[in-house]
Amino acid sequence: MADVTLRSVKKSFGKTAVIHGVDLVINQGELVVFVGPSGCGKSTLLRLIAGLEDISGGDILIGGEVVNNRSPKDRQIAMVFQSYALYPHMSVFQNMSFGLQLSRHSKQEIKEKVHEVAKVLELTDLLERKPKQLSGGQRQRVAIGRAIVRNPRVFLFDEPLSNLDAALRVQMRIEIAKLHREMGATMVYVTHDQVEAMTLADRIVVLSAGRIEQVGAPLELYHKPCNKFVAGFIGSPKMNFMRGTLMEAGSQTTTVKLDAGPVITVGVDSSGAAVGSAVTVGIRPEHILVDQNSSLELPLEVIEELGESHFLYAPLSTGEMLTIQGRGDTTLAAGSAIRIQFPEEHCHLFDADGKAFARTASAKAEEQFDFRTLTTQQ
């Protein structure tokens, strides 16, 4: 196992720059997830670490050694591809042992190693099968097994679960988490699925247009996004954004007049910000409260019932559509009106450039959220 360090890594394809100087340290034994919208460069970054693409600038270090000019095999990494990339004409055993045959292992050693890994991944009965005789989940396990037998310093996963159906994805996600815990391996995992990112990662790297937006633990990104992009990207459904004007700055609370009319208090430290400047208030759908005593009344346009929760869609007077998430069923009807309020401790505030103001809400306030939503539902 080894750590991975990226030092202002750049990559361009011809004249198009796709990675603009990325700095990142991935610690030994850590599972780091790259997330971002399609085309943000997350897969490219992974391929740069793998050595499948050459970097155009900067340094990549694995285990403290610069590997810029080393071929993939000399980097001692293993990669699991989205399409599994199994050799279609080889059996599961041959697929898993193909990369070992060249190194100095004896036939017996290879056999033992493959059987050992196959046992862990429950592939023992499938060793003689061809990939086309396997289900998607089994194929992905073979691909992971092929990576494990090589005993690499770093595991690279390129959207490994996107070709699986939803139920299998959850199952494989848990298996990967288990593998990571048992092996203590350094893993870099690329996905566009933020549930995978939130559940698997020790740290998440949010990428956008070839730059790192924020690096942090999953809950840190959820509670303290450093800018509007991360705030909107992490969390599903997306955070609601409302344009407004700063009325009163403060170190504990800030007062904002929303373009839609109401004046609200937001629990952020805006000391030093200019009164009258344009800001954006953000609040997650699960944090908006439905409150009959509130003065803010909105038309309820659409209701989506999911069983364990429901979504209410209500437009502000500016046309900005708010999504409100509640627990269980709702008694409200589409076409009626709802009264809502924005708890100040759950609000985020971003300046005109999208940069977040530091939140002053205590961790305690976050914990109270479940209780509060439940009580207002009744």
Next chain:
Amino acid sequence: MALALSSGEQVGAGGNRSQLTTARIRAAWLFLSPMLIALAVVAAWPLARTFWLGFTDANLSDLSQSQFIGFENFYAVYDGEAYGLLVDPEWWNAVGNTLYFTVVSVALETVFGLVIALVLHANFKGRGLVRTAVLIPWAIPTIVSARMWGWMLHDQFGVINAALMTLGIIDTPIAWTANPDTAMWAVIIVDVWKTTPFMALLILAGLQMLPNDIYEAAKVDGVGPVRVFFRVTLPLLRPAIVVAVVFRALDALRIFDLIYVLTSNSTDTMSMSVYTKQQLIDFQEMGYGSAAATLLFMIVAFMTVITLIAGKLRFDGEGER
């Protein structure tokens, strides 16, 4: 047709064929009939007629006087001596020549075609231009390229003799197409030159079907390029190569134009088709020639079946391994 018939059978077994199914089967036959009629006129009828003529003593000068003579064109014994195609050394010489030509030329074309396909598959500047250039020999009509090579191989004025003499490799001009030692090789070289592009194109199509990710997986696994070629590319490419070889072999077994133009009726290079044409047209032996044509058809059909079965068996064998 098979689809329409089998679905019809299924419903028929159930007892009542729905109106929709009946209409579909009728439509299928309607669409198929022009093709079936065309095939019957241009393939089935001439073939049947050739088979029939093979059992007669027909002569090209007067086809109406032909009589049925059974297997006499193939094998007959008069006064203790055997006659007929099956004991004709010239025919068997032609069969031998054809098989030799087919095996050697198709083998060479496969190897060269594979090499060229691999080169064309690589990403380099001017690839489109090279791809087009490689196809030129294939685009030239056989008669034209045979004539062209005939001149290049000419014993007195040929550019090949001139080049080899200038380089000092040979000291007297060689009559490439007339010399029994070189005639067959001259034919093979010209055929390889002409049809390798076809082979390359078929194999290239197969190469482009191969998934890219397994090559990246092999790279990460640290498997060298030679090993990747023999253990990954070649096994995956085999279906495409088998198809290409079958196509080319069927073509080569009935080779006529190239040999006829380059070496005329020389027995050193005479193929089954050249022999047949000689009997039919030059000797006007319509019956005997038709018998040869019938045998030629049988041999080609036999080879096709063998190749297809062999190709299939190997796939299944691999599945068991």
